[in-house]
Amino acid sequence: MHPTDSDAARIPTGNVRVPRDVFVTQWREALRRVELGDHEPADGYLEAVAHTCRWMAALPMRTALCGGQARSPVRLRGWPARADLIEAEWQAAQRAEEFLPDLAARPGWCDGVRATLRWAWRGEGPPPLPAA
Secondary structure (H helix, E strand, O other): OOOOHHHHHOOOOOOOOOOHHHHHHHHHHHHHHHHHOOOOOOOOHHHHHHHHHHHHHOOEEEOOOOEEEOOOOOOOOOOOOOHHHHHHHHHHHOOHHHOOHHHHOOOOHHHHHHHHHHHHOOOOOOOOOOOO
16 A cells, blocks of 8 residues: 555654655655566565665554564565564665565565665665656
8 A cells, every 4th residue: 555644644753764645655666666567577676665665664464364563685584674573674674684585586676675774864875766
């Protein structure tokens, strides 16, 4: 599900270091492109961007079948994102061996996670997706 304006307002202060509206725009764009199939089926980059945004926003997942906390993008831990945990995940993302093997094996996943955390958490570099 795409984040609503209400969801955006509930992102914990300090979980993202870029303007909240720009962060949500990137998140929505990643989801839009995934839905359109705007990527190679085996490429996990877009899914990694969307997943990392969802986790950083610390918002529960909502689907027709279930809900629950989004898992961290490197180690898939079920903890709600907060500053110290986002930093730990950023540090882990710098070492390929920290990613769970199934994630590390998925082309684009590690790069998508790193690009999103570098931009949204560290405040460095461009957004993970070019403008639509």
